[in-house]
Amino acid sequence: MKGMCGWFGGKEDCMLAKEITDAMVDAMTDEKSDSMQALYGSCEGIAAWSKIDQASCHEEGLLKIVIVGNVYWGNDELNELAQEKTSAAAVAKAYSRSGKTFLEDMHGAFCVAIINAQEGTALVAIDRLGIYSICYAAPCNHFIFATSTNGVVAHPNMERVIDPQSIFNYLFFHSVPSPGSIYKNVRKLLPGQSALFQNGKVETNFYWHLQYADSGQSHFIQRKESLQKLLQTALRRSVTDEQVGAFLSGGTDSSTIAGVLAQSSTKPADTFSIGFAAEGYDEMEFARITSKHFGTHAHEYYVTAQDVVDTIPLIAKAYDEPFGNASAVPTYCCAKLAKEQGIRLMLAGDGGDEIFGGNARYAKQKIFEAYSLVPAMLRRSILEPVMSGMPGIEHIPLLRKLKSYIAQAQIPLPDRLETYNFLHRASPSEIFTADFLAQVNHQEPNELLRAEYGRTDSTSSINRLLNLDLKFTLADNDLRKVNRMCELAGVAVHYPLLDEDIVTFAAQLPPSLKVKGLKLRYFFKEALKDFLPQETLTKSKQGFGLPFGVWMQTYLPLQKLTYDSLKSLRGRGYIKPEYLDALIEQHRSGHAVYYGVMIWVLMMLEQWLQHHEN
Known part of the structure; x- marks a missing residue:
């Protein structure tokens, strides 16, 4: 669906440069988009592609630029240049004026790279919230970058060597957190970070920090009006395709996005919801309440245990690193449902809890x-x-x-x-x-x-907890989950609540307005209490949780796939067999939900290894 890659260094000929770059692209996508663009030189190559968002390459003298994303500038001239030509051309203009500080004027969700052959430097950066990602490495005086680890390790100067530390970190976090990666010598940028390659070395810096207010007056009415306007602006920026729909779990965030989309549409907005035939997991009732409240065109699908069996190998193959968030399954099923209904772009509500205090x-x-x-x-x-x-x-x-x-x-x-x-x-x-x-x-x-x-x-x-979750809960986990599953299903995804203006607005709310006493998301719910259904405001948080632990006890094909995966994992020398045996026994003895989490994480590690071994 979308991505970029490139490299710089050494002395190659243009034919070999094209061969190297094409190999990186082939490792990242099986689908050659009509939007594919590439540029090659004697010692560099770049490529970019996207079906919905902007993807462009630009060459100006010895300067090569590649960018993918939904970008806007704090400068009218650059916005006009991006519209008249390309976003990459606007980056070239900004870079020629300001050097690497151009990033301070660049907004939205993006990944960007600049190769300056004249100065012998390369610069890469991602957006402030980590909606996009960039992996990079610097072997043998080369600089290699891509939006997935697959692209980086496809370069001939790289070796595909699993990093044991990343396995440990994965089992702790259920994903591989940045700045590390699953492969040795491959690193990932953190949100709001850039990396400069110069003289054979890489230096990373943050070009942006979110400024929080620790105190302040309420000004509730004014803040409420500001939030409502910001939501409308964020939606306009996010809806970049006419064939748009929204995830709808029935929670506060997804209901808000569905409601704002419905208000702005001339026809009933399409919403997509997932249910489970398992006690304590099904939230379809709340999704239906929101759909009725806003008059959306509701689409529903009930995930089955067989869906889980069918989807596990697809998920393992789709991720460029082990990924252990089980809600990837319902996310994929929901995005797939949208694709079948002709949707090209999905709006997701991720981020609200991490900026307004909802966890x-x-x-x-x-x-x-x-x-x-x-x-x-x-x-x-x-x-x-x-x-x-x-x-x-x-x-x-x-x-x-x-x-x-x-x-x-x-x-x-x-x-x-x-x-x-x-x-x-x-x-x-x-x-x-x-x-x-x-x-x-x-x-x-x-x-x-x-x-x-x-x-x-x-x-x-x-x-501080909100800042922590922006990185570990959101950028390292939830955004990777939704991004990759939407890509697997064949739809794009945007996140209106992660619009930079909304994030900045929320950060300036006093902490007492985010969590008032023990009331979560106090300001957000109060500000939207006349907009959202009452049931949405009072429901407990759940999301797209998967009843894996329960289904594994009763559905034999799922149980067999799981046990076979754990049996194979035994032979890798990571986990003690006694621990795996104890985990299975504890799951069988009545703690299916709790121990099912770790079993899933271990199973997905083995599944990923099987699908990504040389």
Whole structure:
């Protein structure tokens, strides 16, 4: 559907440069789009393609530029140039004026690369929210980049070597977080980051930081009116194709996008919803409430256990790195349904929780943070000694809960967020083989979390958690999920709630308006209470959760695929066979939902390895 790649360095001839670039493209897509563009030189090559978004290459002297995305500029002249010619031409103009600081004036969702053969440099960057991605490597005085790891390792100067650390990080996060990648010596840009290749070395820098407000007056009415206008503007920027539809889970975000789309359409807006014939998972009732409320043309599909069996190999092959978010299955089924109905562009509601404060852990962490308000003398001299030393406390429910609360409250953020992580529920030596552990730093996941948690000037724990989730929950996980599954289904996807103006607006809301007491998304829900159905505002969050753990117990083809995958994984030397046996037994003994999560993650690791081995 869309992507870009390129390389710079060495002394090749133009025929070989074309061969190298074409091989990178072939590794990234089986479908040659009519929009495919490419440029080659004696020591470089670039290519770009996209069916919906802008994709363009531009050559100006020894300057070669490639860009893909839905871009707009904070400069009228550059916007006009992009419309008259191409976005790549606008980048060339901006770069010639401002150098790498041109990125500060470039907005929207994009990935861009500039090769300056005269200066011997290459620059790559992605958008502020990480909607697009870029992987890169710098072997043998070359610089290689692409929107997937597949493109980078297809270059003849690269080796396809799995990085054990990335396997460990995947099992911790259920995806491979940036800046690492599944392959050794291949890195990924973080949201709002650029990388400059010069003199054989790569230097990364952030060209943008989201500024949060830690306090401020409410100004509720004015903010409410601003949000409503921003939603309309974001929708206009997002709807770049007439054949447009919207994901609709029935939650706050998807209902908002469906509603704004419906209001702006001259005909009933097309919405697409997924259901499950499993207790506790089906949200179709809420999707129908929203559809009726806004008068949308609703399309529905119920995912079956056989759909899961059929889709697992497709997902494993589609991702360029192991990916363990099980809701990729219903996301693909929903996007596929849209494609079958003639939709070319889908609007997704992802991002609302991470900018307006909608994840349950924000309220939960406020409870733990309140422990610091207890006088230190009382905590250290009485509460903590008593709770840790009182015999028989585990048999008294109220005191057992208090002991657990104190123990967790003593763990600083962001480490406290991962208290229940599978990799913390047992020691590394119980899960992994000794040979594997010798190759990894099992503290790296926490180090990555701490780095991002501290990468904001805000002192508010709510704002710091939001900043953390923009990277790990959104850019590293949810956006990868939706982007890749929509591409697999053959539709494009845009994210109106991640419009930069909305993100900036939300960041300037005082934390007390995002999470008021223990009320999540307080401002957003209050501001839209006359717009959204009441049932939407009061429902608990769920999304496209997959009942994998439940279905695996009862549907034999799914059980066989899972067990076969875990059996094959045993032989790779990562995981101890005893741990896999215990996991299966715990799943069978009545904890299907909880242990089904880790089983899925391990199964998808093995499936990915099988589909991406040389």
